[in-house]
Structure formats: C-alpha cells, structure tokens
Amino acid sequence: MLSFVLRRLLVxxxxxxxxxVFVFLLLKLLPxxxxxxxxxxxxxxxxxxxxxxxxxxxxxLPVQYLRWLGGVLxxxxxxxxxxxxxxxxxxxxxxxxxLQLSLQAMIIAIFIGIPAGVxxxxxxxxxxxxxxxxxxxxxxxxxxxxLGIMLILLFAVSLGWLxxxxxVGFFESPLDNLRYSLxxxxxxxxxxxxxxxxHTRSSMIATLQQDYIRTARAKxxxxxxxxxRHALRNGLIPVVTTATLHLGQLLSGAVLTEQVFxxxxxxxxxxxxxxxxxxAVVQAVVLCAAVMFLLxxxxxxIAYVILSPRLRA
Amino acid sequence: MKPSAKFMVLACMLAMGTSAASAxxxxxxxxxxxxxxxxxxxxxxxxxxxxxxxxxxxxxINETLEIVPQLATSWKWNDDNxxxxxxxxxxxxxxxxxxFNAEAVKANIERMKTIDESRRKSQLAPITDVExxxxxxxxxxxxxxxxxxxxxxxxxxGMMVSPAVAGSADxxxxxxxxxxxxxxxxxxxxxxxxxxxxxxxxxxGEIGYDKIVYEIIPDSTVRLSRxxxxxxxxxxxxxxxxxxxxxxxEGLALHTSPGLAVSHLFISQKPxxxxxxxxxxxRHALELSxxxxxxxxxxxxxxxxxxNQMIPPSSAFYSMSHxxxxxxxxxxxxxxxKSGVENPTIEITYENSLTDGxxxxxxxxxxxxxxFTVNLLPLETSSAIERYLAGNFELYIGNWSGRADPDPxxxxxxxxxxxQNLNGYSNPKLDEVLISARKELDMDARKTxxxxxxxxYLTDLxxxxxxxxxxxxxxxxxxxxxxxxxxxxxxxxxxxxxxx
Numbered sequence: 168m169l170s171f172v173l174r175r176l177l178v179x180x181x182x183x184x185x186x187x188v189f190v191f192l193l194l195k196l197l198p199x200x201x202x203x204x205x206x207x208x209x210x211x212x213x214x215x216x217x218x219x220x221x222x223x224x225x226x227x228l229p230v231q232y233l234r235w236l237g238g239v240l241x242x243x244x245x246x247x248x249x250x251x252x253x254x255x256x257x258x259x260x261x262x263x264x265x266l267q268l269s270l271q272a273m274i275i276a277i278f279i280g281i282p283a284g285v286x287x288x289x290x291x292x293x294x295x296x297x298x299x300x301x302x303x304x305x306x307x308x309x310x311x312x313x314l315g316i317m318l319i320l321l322f323a324v325s326l327g328w329l330x331x332x333x334x335v336g337f338f339e340s341p342l343d344n345l346r347y348s349l350x351x352x353x354x355x356x357x358x359x360x361x362x363x364x365x366h367t368r369s370s371m372i373a374t375l376q377q378d379y380i381r382t383a384r385a386k387x388x389x390x391x392x393x394x395x396r397h398a399l400r401n402g403l404i405p406v407v408t409t410a411t412l413h414l415g416q417l418l419s420g421a422v423l424t425e426q427v428f429x430x431x432x433x434x435x436x437x438x439x440x441x442x443x444x445x446x447a448v449v450q451a452v453v454l455c456a457a458v459m460f461l462l463x464x465x466x467x468x469i470a471y472v473i474l475s476p477r478l479r480a
Numbered sequence: 481m482k483p484s485a486k487f488m489v490l491a492c493m494l495a496m497g498t499s500a501a502s503a504x505x506x507x508x509x510x511x512x513x514x515x516x517x518x519x520x521x522x523x524x525x526x527x528x529x530x531x532x533x534x535x536x537x538x539x540x541i542n543e544t545l546e547i548v549p550q551l552a553t554s555w556k557w558n559d560d561n562x563x564x565x566x567x568x569x570x571x572x573x574x575x576x577x578x579x580f581n582a583e584a585v586k587a588n589i590e591r592m593k594t595i596d597e598s599r600r601k602s603q604l605a606p607i608t609d610v611e612x613x614x615x616x617x618x619x620x621x622x623x624x625x626x627x628x629x630x631x632x633x634x635x636x637x638g639m640m641v642s643p644a645v646a647g648s649a650d651x652x653x654x655x656x657x658x659x660x661x662x663x664x665x666x667x668x669x670x671x672x673x674x675x676x677x678x679x680x681x682x683x684x685g686e687i688g689y690d691k692i693v694y695e696i697i698p699d700s701t702v703r704l705s706r707x708x709x710x711x712x713x714x715x716x717x718x719x720x721x722x723x724x725x726x727x728x729x730e731g732l733a734l735h736t737s738p739g740l741a742v743s744h745l746f747i748s749q750k751p752x753x754x755x756x757x758x759x760x761x762x763r764h765a766l767e768l769s770x771x772x773x774x775x776x777x778x779x780x781x782x783x784x785x786x787x788n789q790m791i792p793p794s795s796a797f798y799s800m801s802h803x804x805x806x807x808x809x810x811x812x813x814x815x816x817x818k819s820g821v822e823n824p825t826i827e828i829t830y831e832n833s834l835t836d837g838x839x840x841x842x843x844x845x846x847x848x849x850x851x852f853t854v855n856l857l858p859l860e861t862s863s864a865i866e867r868y869l870a871g872n873f874e875l876y877i878g879n880w881s882g883r884a885d886p887d888p889x890x891x892x893x894x895x896x897x898x899x900q901n902l903n904g905y906s907n908p909k910l911d912e913v914l915i916s917a918r919k920e921l922d923m924d925a926r927k928t929x930x931x932x933x934x935x936x937y938l939t940d941l942x943x944x945x946x947x948x949x950x951x952x953x954x955x956x957x958x959x960x961x962x963x964x965x966x967x968x969x970x971x972x973x974x975x976x977x978x979x980x
Contacts, residue, residue, distance in 0.1 A: 199862025203869060205515065206523065206599070210869060211899065217596045250669050251516045251653040257669050316701065323709040331706040333695060334671070429697040429706075431671030439513070439670050444862050 168472070172465065179461045183454065190453045191232050194446050200224070201248050201444035222248055235450060245447040247440075254451045257436065262455065264334060265425075265432035267344075268352055269417035273410060275356030276363045281406065283360075284367025285399070291372060299364065306361035315354045315427035322350060332429040351428045355421050359413055366409045367402070374402035404474045408467045415463030418456060504690040504977075508970065509703040509715035513670045513696045516653035519639035520591060520598045525881060525968070526696075528636065529716065533675055533692055533972045535658035537638035538566065538585070539630055543737070543965045545795065545884045547630045551580065551640060551659065561625035561921050568616040572682045574642035575663040582612040587643040589620070600637040602899065603888075625919040627926065631885035635967075661687045661973065670696055688961065688976020707732065707954055714955035714962070716970060720783040726954045733957040737964040738785060738794045738950055740882030742889070743839070745828070745944040747875050750904040754874035755824045762824055763941040765815035769850030770843055771807035776947055779838040785948040789934060790880075790889050792948040794966055797886040797927060799934035812850035825853040829867060830877035832858035839877060839946065871902045878943070884967065886930055887918050894937050905942035 202218040203210065219225045223234055238245055244254035287299040323331035329350055335343040374380065375398055383393045422434035433452055440448035514527035519535055522528075538552040552566040572580035589610050592600040606626040611619040622629070632638065642657040656664055661683065662675035673694040677687060695712065697703045700719040707715045708729065718726060718734070726734045747756050747763055756762050772786035788804040791797050816824060828843065830836040837858060844854040859867065867873055880900070883889055891914045892898040896906040910933060917929035937943075951968040961974035 197862070199860070199866045203865050204862050211599060211602050213601065214597060214599050221597070247669065249515050250513070250667075251518075252667065252669050260668055319702070319705050324705050327709065330711050331709040332697060332702055333706070333711060426698065427702060429671075429695065429699075429702060431668055435670055442861060 168469075171472075172469070175465050175468070179458075179465075182461065183457055186457045187236070187450060187454055188232065190450055191235070191446070192228075194441075194444070194449055195228060197441075197444065199444050201446065204443050205248060218248070235447065239451075239454070244451040247445050247448050249443050249445050249448075254448055257448070258451060258455060261432050261436050263337075264430060265418060265421065265434065267337065268348060268355060268421060268424075268430070268432060269414055271348060271352035272355035272359055272417055272421075273414050275352055276359035276413075277410060279356070279360040280363025281367050281403070284364040284406075285371055285394075285402075287364070287368045288371030288375065288402075289394075299368075303361040303364045306357045306364075309357065310423075311354050311358065311421075312423045312427050314357060315350070315424060318350045318354065319427075332427070334428075334430050348430075351421070351424050351430055354424050354427075355417060359410075359417065362413060363406060363410055366406050370405045371398060371402040374398050377401070404471065407474060408471050411463050411467035411470060415460040415467075418459040418463070506689040506692045506714070506972070506975065507712045508692065508694050509697045509706060509712045510694050511696075511698055511700065511703070511717045514673070517656045517664065517667070517673075518653040519636040519641065519658075520595055520600055521653070522636060523599055528967075529970055530673055530675075530694055531636065531639060531658075532660075532969050533662040534656060534660045534664060535639040535641065536572075536660045537635070538633045538640070539638060541631075541634045541884050541965060541967065543963065545966060547634065552633075555630070557921060561919070562622045564620040564622070564629060565613070566618050566620070568618065569682065570616055572659055573680050574640075574644070574659045575657045575678045575680075576642050576644055577680065578642045578644045580640060580659050581615050582618040584640060584643050585618045586610040586612055587646065588640050591641075591643075591646050592637060603632045603637045625921060627918055627921050628883075628885040628887040631883065632888075634884060662692055672696065683973065686973045688974075689972070692972065704954065707956070710956075713959055714953060714970065716951075716953050716968075718952040718954045720781040720952070723781065723783060723952060726952075731957055732954050733959075733962075735953040735955060735962045735964045736950055737966050737968065738792060739948055739968055740792055740795070740884065740966045741880060741949050741968075742787075742790050742792065742882055743836075743877060743879050743946050743949070744790065745843070745875055745946060746873075746878040746903055747941070747943055748871065748873055748903045749906075749942055750871065753904075754826055755821050756826060756875070759819055759821070760939070760941060761815045761819045762821060763944070765812040765819070765824075765850060766826070766847055766852060767941065767944050768805060768808045768812040768815065769847045769852065770944070770946075771846060772804060772946055774807075774846070775839055775842050778842055779835060780947070780949075783952070784950050786946070787948055788938070788945055790893065790937075790943070790945050791886050791930070791934075792882065792966070795886065796923070797930040799931050799938075801931060802934055802938050807846070809850050816851050823851065823853060825855065826874055827855040827857055828875045828877065829857045829859060829864065829873040831861050831864040831879075833861075836877045836879070868902060871904065882948075882966075887914070890914055890930070890933055890937075891918065894933075894942065903942055905940070907936060907940055910936045910940075 202215045202224060205218060206215050223231055246253050283299050287296045290296045319331045322329040330347055333347060335347050337344040380393060380397055383397050422438055425432045425434040437449055437452045440452065510526055510529065512524060512526040514522065514530050515524050516522055517527065517530065519531060536551050538550060539547050540550045542548050551569050551572060553569050555564055555566045557564055568582060574580060589604060589607060592598050593604050606622045606629060607620050608623050609621040611621060613619055640659055645657045646652060661678060661681045663678045665676045666674040675692045677690050681687060697706065700717060701722065703715040704718060704722050704725065706712050726732050748754065749757050751757065776782055776784050776786040785793065786804065787793060789799060789802065828840050830840050840856050844856060847854050868876055880889065892900040894905060894910055895901060895914055896911050913929055913933045917926050920926045920929060951964050953964055953970060955962055958978040960976055960978050963971060
C-alpha cells in the first residue's frame with residue numbers, strides 16, 4: 168500500500184510539470200497581451216513597454232516559464248499583474264472558499280443521490296424509477312446560472328430568508344457562513360447529485376444480479392438484510408470512487424456558480440485571470456487544481472482498495 | 481419592502497439574526513474589480529470610484545462640469561497662461577498624519593511624471609516645472625498654454641498620495657495612503673475592498689459612514705437583487721432593462737446623470753482597409769442608413785442618448801450647428817450609387833459583449849437595407865483590444881469613457897499624433913484648430929474653435945458616433961446626499977443615512 172502511494176506521488180511530479188507547461192503554452196497562444204489589457208484607455212506605448220520589461224514578458228518563452236517555475240519551487244507564485252497583490256495570498260484566501268462549497272455540495276449530492284439511486288435500482292422499470300431518472304436528467308441539464316438566479320429570486324428577493332450572494336468566512340461567523348453558502352452549494356450539488364444517483368443506480372442494478380444476492384435470497388434472508396448487508400456494501404464501492412473523483416472536479420472551480428453568487432473562489436479567480444491575461448494567476452490556480460485532482464484520484468484509488476477486499480494483494 | 485412578519489418567520493425558522501450591517505456601513509455593489517490602487521498607475525473606472533473615497537484631488541468638477549476647489553482652494557493663471565498658481569488648503573493631513581503642503585504637491589507631480597510605470601506621464605507632460613512658493617502656494621509651470629490642465633487635475637493625475645510612502649508602485653498599491661476621507665483596511669481580489677473612516681479628515685463633518693465596503697458583483701441583475709434583498713446600500717451601472725424594476729420599488733431610488741462616454745463606429749482610413757477608407761460618400765451613406773434612435777430603443781430601452789458627436793450634449797462645447805441626421809435610406813442609396821462601388825461590403829470588429837453585440841447586429845440589419853453587406857467579427861476582449869491598438873480593423877465599435885474637457889477626446893482621436901488615432905486619419909486643418917483650442921483659455925473663443933472642429937470631423941467622418949450612455953446608480957431610498965455627475969463617480973462626501 169505504502170509503495171503504491173509513493174509510486175503515485177512520484178508519477179504526479181512529471182504530470183504536474185506537463186500540466187504547467189501545457190497551460191503556460193496555451194495561455195501564450197491566446198491573442199492579447201496583459202500589458203495591453205492593463206494599459207487602460209490611454210494605452211501609452213511607453214507604459215506598455217515598461218510593464219512588459221518589468222514582468223519579463225519581453226523574454227523568450229522558455230526563460231519566462233523557468234522564471235515562473237523557479238519562483239514556484241521557492242514557494243513564490245509572484246504577484247498579479249493587474250492588482251499587484253501577491254498570488255500566494257490570493258490562493259490562501261480563495262482555496263478554502265471553493266473547498267467548503269465543494270464539500271457541502273458533495274454532502275448534499277450524497278444525501279440526495281445515493282438513496283434516490285438505490286430506490287430507482289430496486290424499483291427498476293417502474294414509474295418510480297422513471298421519475299427518479301427524469302429528475303436526475305433535470306438535475307444534470309438545468310444550467311447552474313439559471314438555477315442560481317431562480318433560487319436568488321425565491322429565497323432572497325421574495326422570501327428574504329437567505330442573502331442573495333456574497334460570502335462570509337466561517338471563522339467570522341459560522342452561522343452567516345452557512346446562510347451564504349447554502350444556495351451555491353445546493354446549485355453545485357444538483358448536478359453532482361444526479362451523477363451520484365445514476366452511478367448508484369447502475370452499480371446497484373449490476374450488484375443485484377450477482378449470484379451471491381440470489382444465494383442470500385435463497386437462504387431466506389429478509390429483503391432488508393439482503394440490501395443492507397450484501398447489496399449496498401458492494402454496490403456503493405464504485406460510487407465512492409465516482410464521488411471522490413467528482414469532488415476533484417468541483418474543486419477545480421465552480422465557475423458559473425461562483426459568478427452568479429459573487430463568491431470569491433477558485434472558479435472566479437481563473438476566469439478573471441484568463442480574461443485579463445494575468446498569466447501567473449491562471450498558472451497558479453491550474454497548478455493547485457491539478458494537485459487537488461491528483462490528490463482526490465489517489466484518495467479514490469486508496470478507498471477502492473480498502474473497500475474491495477478482492478483487490479487487496 | 482420587508483414586513484416585520486417576514487422577520488418573525490425568519491427568526492422562528494432559522495433562529496438567527498439577519499446579517500444586516502450596522503447603519504454606519506455603506507456597501508456598494510460594483511461591476512468590476514479595480515486594478516492597482518495607485519493613482520499613478522490605475523487605469524479602470526472601478527478604480528476611480530474607490531479613489532473618490534480614498535484620495536482627494538487638487539480640484540474636482542461639479543454637475544455642470546465646472547472646476548471646483550478640493551485640496552486647492554483657489555488658482556490663477558499668469559498673463560500669458562503658462563503659469564498656474566494654486567493656493568492650497570491648510571490643516572490637511574494624509575492618512576499617515578504626514579502634513580499636506582506645497583512640498584507634497586511637488587513630490588506628487590514629480591512622482592506621476594517620473595516613476596517608470598506611471599500612466600499619467602502624457603497627461604502631465606505640459607508641466608515642465610513645479611515651484612514651491614511657500615507652505616501653501618505652488619506654481620505649475622508650462623512651456624505653452626494648456627487649457628485642459630485643470631480638468632486633468634480633477635482625475636487621477638490630481639490625486640495626492642502621502643510622500644512618506646510613495647516609493648515603489650507595487651508596495652503603494654497594496655497599502656495606499658492618501659488624504660481622502662477613507663483609508664484602505666482590506667482588499668480581497670475580485671471580491672471586496674473595505675475602507676474605514678480616517679478620523680483626521682479635513683472635511684469630517686460631511687462624512688456619514690464609518691466604513692465602506694465595495695463588493696464586486698459582475699452581473700448587473702445579481703447586483704440589483706442584492707440591493708433589493710437589503711444586502712447593499714447602493715449599486716452602480718444598473719442595466720437599462722432593469723430600470724423599470726428600480727423605479728417601481730418604493731424602497732429604492734434611482735440616481736442618474738448623462739454621461740461623458742461615447743460609443744462610436746471607428747472607421748479605418750488606412751489605404752486598403754476596405755471600401756470606406758478613402759470614400760467619405762460611402763461613410764456618409766453608412767451614417768444615413770443607421771437610425772440611432774432605434775439602436776437606443778432596442779439595445780438600451782431608450783435610456784441612453786442617441787447622438788452624432790463625440791462630445792455629449794451636456795457639455796458646453798457641444799456643437800449646436802450639427803443636428804443628428806435622421807435615417808434616410810433614399811439618400812444613402814444615392815450616395816452608394818454615386819460612389820460607384822458595387823455591393824459595398826464592410827466588416828465590423830467589436831468586443832464580444834452583450835451591448836456591443838446588439839449594436840453591431842442592429843447596424844448590420846439597418847445598413848443592409850441601404851445596400852451594404854455587413855460582416856461581424858466579435859472577439860474576446862483582450863484579442864479585440866490587441867487588434868484595435870494595432871489598427872487592424874475595418875470598422876471597430878469603440879467605447880471611450882470621455883473626459884470633462886473636450887481636448888482629451890477630440891485631440892486623442894482626431895489629432896494626427898493623438899494616442900487613440902488608430903485609424904490613420906489625418907487632417908492638418910483639424911490639427912491646427914485642435915491645437916489652438918488647447919492653448920485658448922477664453923471660454924467663448926474655445927467654443928468657436930470646437931465648433932469649427934465639429935464642422936471638420938463631421939464632414940470627414942473618420943468615425944460615426946452612435947450614443948452616449950447614461951450613468952444609472954440604484955440605492956436604498958433612505959440614503960441622503962447621493963449626487964451623480966457626468967463622470968459617473970459615486971462621491972461619498974455628503975452621503976449619509978437618512979435622519980442622521
């Protein structure tokens with residue numbers, strides 16, 4: 168197990184390097200130039216030159232990349248060209264926000280998705296199954312920005328129960344933090360719930376056709392015992408993997424949701440960074456998101472090994 | 481409208497209080513996150529809103545665009561208009577308690593003129609020397625008369641920062657210290673900017689809030705809904721389509737001002753840049769095929785000002801002798817026939833925003849009825865800006881924020897060496913008129929010169945101005961003292977909760 172984890176961590180290093188080079192080159196392929204985006208309306212050519220020189224934008228690409236990498240290896244992500252604020256601080260500020268939203272969304276998704284999926288699997292082919300599948304399709308298809316605006320209209324504007332957007336840190340006020348993060352987590356959790364539901368349903372259907380389930384039923388065990396002791400235990404293993412992997416995806420930024428609710432997280436940071444060609448910001452966010460994604464898929468694999476006795480060597 | 485019953489339900493349901501801030505906090509919803517908070521290098525409109533609370537300027541404008549005192553209390557030109565003597569306000573301190581005086585003004589102007597990233601260099605270029613006469617008197621020396629100088633000092637170039645901390649640009653932007661009523665305490669990128677009242681402010685009696693939080697909320701509908709929900713006291717740039725909502729809500733007030741900005745259809749004059757480049761008849765045909773009122777109605781609910789000039793009608797320099805031409809398809813078709821160009825085909829490049837996209841499509845359809853084939857090239861902002869600056873376009877929808885003085889608009893776009901002259905337009909006669917107007921300090925003589933400039937550029941038509949946006953702020957109706965001027969800045973001096 169330990170050697171497996173170490174192997175995976177070693178493989179992660181070249182992966183991250185490749186990702187960072189790839190993103191760096193992609194950004195450079197984009198037309199537009201941060202010095203121009205920054206220069207404001209007057210766009211004085213002198214100022215543009217100064218900015219280019221100051222941030223090394225006039226250097227050859229490999230030099231630019233290595234400078235950035237050198238900084239990152241020393242724990243220095245540089246400053247945002249646009250605001251002159253240190254990027255390291257921006258990440259420390261925004262990561263917990265997205266982390267919290269993603270976790271809450273995942274909890275919501277699991278609480279809705281797993282029971283719904285199990286019910287649909289057992290009632291396969293009945294109207295109940297169709298209803299759950301329809302709702303799941305809806306959850307996947309509804310655009311998050313639309314759902315977000317509708318929730319704001321209902322809970323914030325009409326009823327006045329929840330704030331319409333913005334964010335309060337957990338340590339500033341835990342209660343307010345929950346009130347501010349409830350709607351965005353719900354929006355984020357909707358699609359995740361649909362995914363969890365579908366995976367649960369198909370995995371449970373597959374499990375219920377296994378021989379050992381037939382054996383258990385033949386032994387005369389009650390349906391309740393068959394489900395909890397035998398079917399769920401095995402049927403939910405792939406779901407854990409899916410949910411963990413999906414959490415990794417959520418962490419790489421809930422772009423639209425964060426925009427609608429005005430939540431200062433990773434998603435917003437990367438979109439804004441791309442639009443203002445703030446290269447260092449985008450690279451830092453992508454690097455962090457890639458680290459999270461790799462970490463989550465590692466956790467998912469470890470969980471899979473732990474949960475499936477058959478895979479334990 | 482928040483009936484107390486709703487609060488009862490809320491209290492029972494959630495057993496938690498609302499998060500309404502104390503009455504002394506002003507929360508303002510902003511569309512954009514400002515860039516660097518240093519008046520020497522800042523370049524965004526959002527930044528100017530925040531600077532209003534942080535940094536006082538030498539002079540300001542009022543609603544009719546006249547120059548009024550702020551840190552300078554009076555000023556006088558010498559006989560040949562090459563020296564501006566300013567008397568400074570006494571007893572003013574910066575937020576780090578450094579005294580404000582003539583030496584500080586000199587240090588500021590030199591900083592703006594010298595630090596390597598300063599974007600104010602070209603604006604302040606006419607000032608060749610700053611002389612300290614005594615503690616509260618300063619003389620700005622020019623090499624030639626320059627009428628727009630005072631107007632330039634009403635914006636970032638006239639903002640005074642503490643000489644004690646005005647070292648490097650980066651460090652200052654993270655911890656700015658000016659002499660305005662509020663001091664920066666916290667900035668979260670893309671999220672919020674929090675300011676706190678500066679107790680030593682010279683005009684403290686006019687300051688009604690202890691704290692200001694500028695919250696960045698890019699979506700105008702979300703900004704409005706947060707205002708309605710009571711999470712904000714004020715919000716800027718309400719969309720024209722949402723104005724009916726604001727007007728019908730008794731809890732909200734709408735504050736408007738005609739703006740200085742202009743949106744215009746910029747036409748390349750470079751050889752080979754399309755059929756319009758060297759053909760004024762075709763340019764006039766295009767103008768006659770467009771109904772600006774329809775653009776205003778369809779894209780902006782009729783809330784903006786349709787117009788044919790770069791300078792808005794609210795300006796004293798607006799030319800009265802050039803009424804906006806009505807749409808005339810017949811005349812447009814005749815001009816096309818006269819030009820001899822068969823099926824003239826043109827391409828409009830623009831930033832792919834909702835508003836510019838709508839405007840481009842309306843123009844495409846209207847010009848099509850006159851016989852133009854219009855192709856549209858929407859580009860993402862940074863790409864569009866790059867093409868614009870390279871002069872790589874046939875037509876471009878330009879959005880210029882405008883200035884209180886006509887010179888920075890007209891000379892910049894139409895002067896042969898103007899910094900926004902990206903379409904290669906050049907007319908020696910117009911250069912001469914614009915440079916004379918720049919040196920003329922007499923109001924009536926200046927008006928005459930700008931009338932003449934309008935005659936020339938509206939005949940040559942290097943660009944087709946379309947409309948001037950209006951500034952729309954919405955605020956809770958129980959806030960007193962909100963005044964919006966044509967520069968669209970929310971001035972916090974004088975704002976206070978009603979009944980305080």
